[in-house]
Amino acid sequence: MTLLSVENLSVTLNTMGGPARAVRDMTFTLERGETLGLVGESGCGKSMTALALMGLLPETARASGAVRLEGENLLEYSEAAMCRVRGNRIAMVFQEPMTSLNPLHTVGHQIGEALSLHRKLGRGEAQKEALRLLEVVGIPDAGKRLGNYPHQLSGGQRQRVMIAMALSCGPDLLIADEPTTALDVTIQKQILDLIRNLVNDLGMAMILISHDLGVIAQSVDRVHVMYGGGTVESGPTAAIFEHLSHPYTQGLFAAMPKLGQRAKRKDGAKRQRLNTIPGVVPELADLPAGCTFAERCGLVTDECRAAPPPLTSVAPPAGNASSGNASAGIAPARIVEDHFAACVHLDEARARLNSA
């Protein structure tokens, strides 16, 4: 049975400016051992999607649609039933390791808490298991760290503790919300490797949320690019990176700094400025009727503003498939059935990318 199936998940926030649709019709499935990335700018709804899966939305928010964990709709669960799912079957790692641990409790206590809650372990057993988990996540001198308080640990170590905590009850699904964003670049890779290896070893499913395309590219099987609360492009990671289809995905990709640009300057060529996507993310309370990206898109037409574009299959264009692969070393485009994008001007977008 499919582990997680999210169907038309929408989240509406009650704000001062009226109802804001923070998440719009998210639909995806996830099997055991599969990894999914949600990528997009701040405010695109990726964290809200995660909180909706956890049943931890703010009080002013309402979720609709369905979040089926092995067939059962979590949105219909009572609060008490949801408490038995959280930390047990779905666990979450948050962005800020500095503030996500309680400063007044020892590390051992905080890891042991979920164990005594869900697995009914006694204090001694819970501590023994916490010690094992600290070793699993690679904290040196774990025995000593067990009695430490969070302020005695570095940022990277705290994130390892958060991961140990999330893994403690052997969840089916791990949600990692920007797990490396607050960390030093050198630590980021260690933490990502750790998460990837653990997900592989334990056979969990994972949803990785990030605004960093680099992190996404090397960590997940499938990607949903989100904008304005909804999916604008989705598909296998390799397919998306090979065929950037939606204008927003293209913009996001162009905004990534690339190594080698400085070298060009030394050669005497003019320095290339980092690309940005013009404009700002639309107000969630005031989303346009049509494509949410319309106001920032170079290809916008009246058709875009009229109605939200449906997600359509991105069949690699047969005619220019071979010429489409500008980057060397990539095999001629595979036909990727499950690569979708929500844009009515896919052909123009693709053409524009290839000519650039």
Added chain:
Amino acid sequence: MSLFLVKRFITFLATLFGATILTFLALEILPGDPALVILGVDAPDSAVEALRLEMGLDRPAIERYFDWISGLLQGRFGTSYTYSVSVLELLEARLGITIPLALMAMVLSVVMALSLGLYAASQHNKRGDVTVMGVSQLGISVPNFWLALLLILLFAVHLRWFSAGGFPGWENGVWPAFKALILPSIALATVQGAILARFTRSAILETMREDYVRTARAKGLTRRATLWKHVLRNALIPVVTIMGLQFANLLAGTIVVENVFALPGVGRLILQSISQRDVVVVRDLVVLLAAMVVIVNFFVDLLYAVIDPRLKAHDI
């Protein structure tokens, strides 16, 4: 830890030193000649002059200040003009009323504050919250002497559960003495409890927005368990600070409340001594009260270290 203690002790001494100077100056500036007050306005000038000489009032203020301080440092308290006994002797019986009264009021206000604050925070923006906040606003606004009178009217005059005032003394049994302090401590605790309840509520609400509270919920803890295990202890840190600061207000309140309930405590002694220009008693008592406030705040600082492990490692 020892460095912390040394630092606190130095602050303690400096505060007391400041208190002695302020008290002494205030009493110097205060109009009214103690000798004249003792002898009455009709007394002959020669007699007044003789008494002034006897009391040492003819000597320069600086000299008298250092006499007083050196006496205090050697544990010698002054002798009251009006009672002609040592201040220490006056205090003995009176502290037996004021200290239990202040402690009872403190405990009562903390119990009130924590239960009301916790309840209001858990009912945030619902009817319970609004009610508690309304009542606490009322509690803050009502002056303690008036509340004391209302309590007397209801519980002593109408219901006859308590006596309207006076103190039977601890030697005549603990219960009657304790009972005599119940109404006064309620009158004292209400304002403090109401202020603290509001602080507790906002501290809890603020803590509930912390990331680690979300982490606790993500572990599967219920809202209630999160509140007790993760929020409350963190929220206590600011509450305890206010508690310490409010102790001074509580002591000031005893002066008023002891007078309303005719309790022969330290507060009443201060008021009497001031009206009788019994300078010796007033200044010793003020320094004593200042010392009590500083000591209580010292314990509050120790309490921080118990609540928050971060302080043990660094600041203490």
